[in-house]
Amino acid sequence: MIREFSEADIAYLLLATRWTVLLALVAMIGGGLLGIVVAVLRVVQFRPANWLAIGYINLIQGTPLLGQLFVFFFGLPLFGLSVDAWTAAALSLSIYASAFFGEIWRGSLQSVSPRQWEAGASLGLTYAQRLFYVVLPQAVRISVAPTVGFLVQLVKNTSLTALIGFVELTRASQIISGATFAPLPVYLTAAAIYFVICFSLSQLSHMLERRLHAAH
Amino acid sequence: MSYNFKFGALLRYQDEIVQGVLLTLQLSIVTMICGLVIGLVVAMAAGSPLKALRVPARIYVEAIRNTPLLVQLFIVFFGFPSIGIRLDANTAALIALSINMGAYGAEILRAGFESVRRSQIEAGRSLGLTASQTFRHVVMFQAIKAIYPALASQFVLIMLATCVVSSIGVTELFHQAAFIDSRTYRSFEAYTLITLSYLVLTLGFRAFFSAVYWAVFVRRPRR
Numbered sequence: 001m002i003r004e005f006s007e008a009d010i011a012y013l014l015l016a017t018r019w020t021v022l023l024a025l026v027a028m029i030g031g032g033l034l035g036i037v038v039a040v041l042r043v044v045q046f047r048p049a050n051w052l053a054i055g056y057i058n059l060i061q062g063t064p065l066l067g068q069l070f071v072f073f074f075g076l077p078l079f080g081l082s083v084d085a086w087t088a089a090a091l092s093l094s095i096y097a098s099a100f101f102g103e104i105w106r107g108s109l110q111s112v113s114p115r116q117w118e119a120g121a122s123l124g125l126t127y128a129q130r131l132f133y134v135v136l137p138q139a140v141r142i143s144v145a146p147t148v149g150f151l152v153q154l155v156k157n158t159s160l161t162a163l164i165g166f167v168e169l170t171r172a173s174q175i176i177s178g179a180t181f182a183p184l185p186v187y188l189t190a191a192a193i194y195f196v197i198c199f200s201l202s203q204l205s206h207m208l209e210r211r212l213h214a215a216h
Numbered sequence: 217m218s219y220n221f222k223f224g225a226l227l228r229y230q231d232e233i234v235q236g237v238l239l240t241l242q243l244s245i246v247t248m249i250c251g252l253v254i255g256l257v258v259a260m261a262a263g264s265p266l267k268a269l270r271v272p273a274r275i276y277v278e279a280i281r282n283t284p285l286l287v288q289l290f291i292v293f294f295g296f297p298s299i300g301i302r303l304d305a306n307t308a309a310l311i312a313l314s315i316n317m318g319a320y321g322a323e324i325l326r327a328g329f330e331s332v333r334r335s336q337i338e339a340g341r342s343l344g345l346t347a348s349q350t351f352r353h354v355v356m357f358q359a360i361k362a363i364y365p366a367l368a369s370q371f372v373l374i375m376l377a378t379c380v381v382s383s384i385g386v387t388e389l390f391h392q393a394a395f396i397d398s399r400t401y402r403s404f405e406a407y408t409l410i411t412l413s414y415l416v417l418t419l420g421f422r423a424f425f426s427a428v429y430w431a432v433f434v435r436r437p438r439r
Contacts, residue, residue: 063414067410
């Protein structure tokens with residue numbers, strides 16, 4: 001039975017947005033933790049670790065996220081793990097995010113001038129002191145804006161999980177569109193919801209960039 | 217684990233894979249060209265002194281960059297027919313991808329033009345070059361050199377992004393994974409193979425673009 005696109009449907013879309021946001025948050029945290037490992041492997045003075053990290057980053061950034069989603073969705077059950085769409089989505093988005101966070105944070109670490117390390121050493125600071133009191137505070141300042149900027153990509157990319165059947169905002173729009181036969185208003189509403197989330201993050205990223213970079 | 221991986225079962229679908237690669241490349245290249253044309257117009261509008269041009273350009277760029285490509289694609293393919301614009305899957309895919317690329321292209325081009333310092337233009341003019349000579353010999357080369365890396369990585373991003381158009385039935389490379397899966401029931405192998413095919417394309421294009429950069433901008437004959 002066909003019905004009109006109504007307020008109830010908009011409420012349904014907004015409720016489905018919870019899953020979009022939750023998925024992005026999980027991928028942010030999981031990807032963040034794994035991203036620290038990637039960034040560290042990328043900068044340590046040990047060639048094989050660097051190569052491993054470079055290979056990992058190339059593999060993740062060089063293949064489509066949609067492909068990674070399907071590989072996890074179909075691949076994990078072969079290893080005896082029963083995987084629903086949520087687990088596959090959370091896992092592959094975390095891995096996807098980790099490659100990008102790893103690169104962003106490596107760049108931030110390396111953009112702190114080597115003079116800062118030398119200055120710290122000449123003041124008699126230990127390696128750990130130089131890292132935690134001299135280099136990291138500066139690297140974190142540099143990395144905040146691009147990190148928030150990447151969150152925009154992450155939120156937008158959660159939409160791909162609709163294609164493995166995870167019911168977030170995009171999949172919910174498909175469902176409502178099928179029920180109401182009003183695809184244009186439904187998808188425009190979905191786009192508007194994404195826009196509100198992503199535009200806020202973009203503006204936040206710009207603001208942080210202006211504020212944190214002015215001090216140099 | 218008791219599962220037997222059978223990648224061999226996929227070998228007889230190499231014709232489909234080649235077809236898929238060709239369509240993916242066609243889509244990526246045409247998207248890149250259309251997107252850059254849109255991007256150039258939008259970048260000029262965004263830099264114009266007229267508010268009536270600047271504001272719509274800004275809205276377009278922000279609206280596209282802050283919404284997912286998949287939703288943009290659904291609006292074009294499923295939404296447009298209700299206002300009388302009926303498109304086949306390939307055309308809808310191309311339009312959605314180009315509109316998407318246009319917004320990113322505009323940002324890249326704007327950054328490129330801004331990267332050429334004002335003093336370079338003044339230097340060109342003071343040497344007696346005309347405005348168009350200054351643009352051709354001074355600004356353009358530097359601007360292209362500045363945006364080349366961004367354009368090269370944007371091309372790879374577009375190529376990877378094209379796989380979402382498989383969801384409306386465009387038979388590009390990613391769609392072939394679903395096709396092979398439906399014939400062989402070897403889901404994992406099919407999707408792994410196709411996903412890794414994209415890696416081969418990505419690495420190939422990156423190497424090609426670096427070689428071109430080196431040949432054109434680094435090892436440049438003196439002029």
